Amino acid sequence: MSKIEIKANAYLVPDRGIIRIYDNLDIFPAVVNILGKDAQLNNILNCIEVPLEASHIIKTLNIKSSTELTQFIDTQTPLDIPTEEYWQSLLKGATLRDFQCEFLCWFESRRLLAWSPKASQRGVICALACGTGKSVTSLATDAHLRKQGLIDKTLIVCRRNNEFTTWTDHLDKYIKLPYVVIEGNAKERSSAIAECKKKKTKLALIHYEAIRKHGKDLAGLVEHLIIDEAQHIANPASQQSIATDLVAQQAKYTLMLSGGVAQNRIATQLYHPLHLCNRKMFPSFNRWRDDWCITELLEVPLIVRGRRIMDSDKKPVLRKIQQIVGIRDPEALAKEVSLYMFQRDITTVASQLPEVTRQVWGVELSKRQKQVYLEIRDSVSKEVAGLSVSNALTKILRLHQALGTLASLGLEDESSKADTIAEFVVDNIPDGCKVLIFSQWVKMVSSIYSRLKEQDINVLMMTGDTSETDRTEIRQQFRTNPLVKALVTTTTLESTGGSYEEANYVIMADRVHQVLVNIQAESRVIRLTSKLPITIINFITMGTIEEVQAKILSEKLEAIRDIMEPAHTYTQQDIDEMLSIKPK
Numbered sequence: 001m002s003k004i005e006i007k008a009n010a011y012l013v014p015d016r017g018i019i020r021i022y023d024n025l026d027i028f029p030a031v032v033n034i035l036g037k038d039a040q041l042n043n044i045l046n047c048i049e050v051p052l053e054a055s056h057i058i059k060t061l062n063i064k065s066s067t068e069l070t071q072f073i074d075t076q077t078p079l080d081i082p083t084e085e086y087w088q089s090l091l092k093g094a095t096l097r098d099f100q101c102e103f104l105c106w107f108e109s110r111r112l113l114a115w116s117p118k119a120s121q122r123g124v125i126c127a128l129a130c131g132t133g134k135s136v137t138s139l140a141t142d143a144h145l146r147k148q149g150l151i152d153k154t155l156i157v158c159r160r161n162n163e164f165t166t167w168t169d170h171l172d173k174y175i176k177l178p179y180v181v182i183e184g185n186a187k188e189r190s191s192a193i194a195e196c197k198k199k200k201t202k203l204a205l206i207h208y209e210a211i212r213k214h215g216k217d218l219a220g221l222v223e224h225l226i227i228d229e230a231q232h233i234a235n236p237a238s239q240q241s242i243a244t245d246l247v248a249q250q251a252k253y254t255l256m257l258s259g260g261v262a263q264n265r266i267a268t269q270l271y272h273p274l275h276l277c278n279r280k281m282f283p284s285f286n287r288w289r290d291d292w293c294i295t296e297l298l299e300v301p302l303i304v305r306g307r308r309i310m311d312s313d314k315k316p317v318l319r320k321i322q323q324i325v326g327i328r329d330p331e332a333l334a335k336e337v338s339l340y341m342f343q344r345d346i347t348t349v350a351s352q353l354p355e356v357t358r359q360v361w362g363v364e365l366s367k368r369q370k371q372v373y374l375e376i377r378d379s380v381s382k383e384v385a386g387l388s389v390s391n392a393l394t395k396i397l398r399l400h401q402a403l404g405t406l407a408s409l410g411l412e413d414e415s416s417k418a419d420t421i422a423e424f425v426v427d428n429i430p431d432g433c434k435v436l437i438f439s440q441w442v443k444m445v446s447s448i449y450s451r452l453k454e455q456d457i458n459v460l461m462m463t464g465d466t467s468e469t470d471r472t473e474i475r476q477q478f479r480t481n482p483l484v485k486a487l488v489t490t491t492t493l494e495s496t497g498g499s500y501e502e503a504n505y506v507i508m509a510d511r512v513h514q515v516l517v518n519i520q521a522e523s524r525v526i527r528l529t530s531k532l533p534i535t536i537i538n539f540i541t542m543g544t545i546e547e548v549q550a551k552i553l554s555e556k557l558e559a560i561r562d563i564m565e566p567a568h569t570y571t572q573q574d575i576d577e578m579l580s581i582k583p584k
Contacts, residue, residue, distance in 0.1 A: 120280035123254030130259035130523030179203035215243025230256035234269035404444035422451035435505035
């Protein structure tokens with residue numbers, strides 16, 4: 001295209017990684033003709049936006065530019081991104097997959113473009129699908145920064161369960177640098193922090209429970225902060241988020257890892273990770289809400305200390321709240337977030353994961369369970385009247401408990417589902433195979449465990465009441481003892497962090513309302529390192545709220561293939577349908 005005289009002005013926005021062209025929107029077709037979809041109209045600021053990498057458009061169209069931008073264009077050289085051979089050399093004994101190398105290239109490009117002295121980006125989010133080696137990817141990132149002389153000490157924040165074992169295994173195998181684990185009682189943690197401050201110690205591990213107490217102690221100590229399972233800091237007001245913020249503010253680089261940064265409410269849960277990435281662009285939750293969120297003014301019952309306040313006529317006292325109900329412009333936000341988040345969902349890497357077969361087994365309630373279920377349903381139908389959807393979902397948890405075992409309600413252990421699961425394990429899982437069984441209810445875990453024991457199945461059980469020492473032993477037994485066939489555990493305890501690649505069956509006795517939590521549970525078995533085909537079995541009680549829930553979860557899963565698509569949330573219509581369906 002020959003040069004033409006254009007009356008427009010271009011300005012560099014380094015924090016955003018873009019160039020804005022003002023004063024002449026008529027040139028937009030010409031810009032699109034050169035750049036295609038990389039050119040965007042910003043109707044709010046009344047300008048054209050193009051990526052930083054597309055600075056040649058300024059010369060091509062002979063657009064006037066500011067001094068800062070002219071200097072940038074004149075001195076710009078191609079980004080020096082290492083080759084795959086370099087990335088593969090970072091971790092001895094590890095072979096990185098193509099999408100892991102792709103992340104590292106993306107990370108380095110963001111570092112070169114956005115981590116300049118005047119820029120405000122300080123972090124990125126690695127949102128790889130569960131089971132695809134995020135911890136190994138983060139250690140490769142750490143090794144790269146270390147090799148470039150950019151960092152000296154690194155802090156890894158993770159969950160308290162078996163992730164310490166996963167991380168220490170990886171550190172021992174791939175990094176081989178002196179590290180310390182910050183855990184134990186107050187004296188032991190203080191001693192570990194003192195060890196971390198020594199020159200020879202290069203890495204430290206700490207769990208979320210401990211960082212609440214030691215954020216101030218660790219602030220300014222590390223240059224690189226790795227936050228595993230970053231959904232645990234989605235609430236900026238939580239103590240662990242506040243403590244983690246103290247460390248992130250003084251770290252040069254923050255890398256957040258998650259298979260699902262926003263587990264359910266994307267509009268609210270995405271803010272805080274982005275705030276850690278760039279505090280200047282995402283300064284406060286109120287600014288985030290005003291810029292990106294759709295809100296509604298709702299009237300909800302006034303609840304004080306868990307009790308609903310009633311007026312003199314015995315009607316609920318209502319209060320008005322501004323509730324976030326969605327994202328105003330998902331496409332625009334996706335473009336904004338792409339500067340900070342590298343995302344690859346399960347479909348992208350499916351060819352590198354084991355073959356997965358999914359089954360649904362229907363269960364019918366016993367006569368007694370059906371009676372209890374209907375009694376609770378009639379009671380809950382009255383209780384949820386006028387409640388918000390989130391509060392209504394809390395109320396119907398008793399219905400989910402009744403569909404598991406009546407023991408969850410303080411009655412005798414009667415459970416059609418536990419009976420059916422035990423029969424399935426005996427009749428359908430061959431000898432030599434291992435099965436991981438999840439339930440969100442401790443009583444249901446115990447019910448399934450006792451029935452498998454009665455069938456002479458070599459089974460282990462683990463809940464939140466199991467001591468840390470016993471948990472470690474149970475995990476080791478399940479993974480290494482060929483005679484152990486099953487492990488029954490709670491979704492809360494084992495849905496994140498650990499790897500159970502030795503298992504080739506997963507049974508979901510029930511599922512939680514957050515779709516990504518269910519995916520994370522399944523992904524304990526679906527790993528890059530899994531060598532056997534995987535079978536996932538969902539047990540659903542027909543004609544109950546579980547049948548409606550299964551439909552909603554399926555819709556939500558489709559909606560969040562791209563994390564920026566607002567997930568299908570529960571509606572009042574969903575609640576009504578759940579409470580109207582009748583058991584068969």
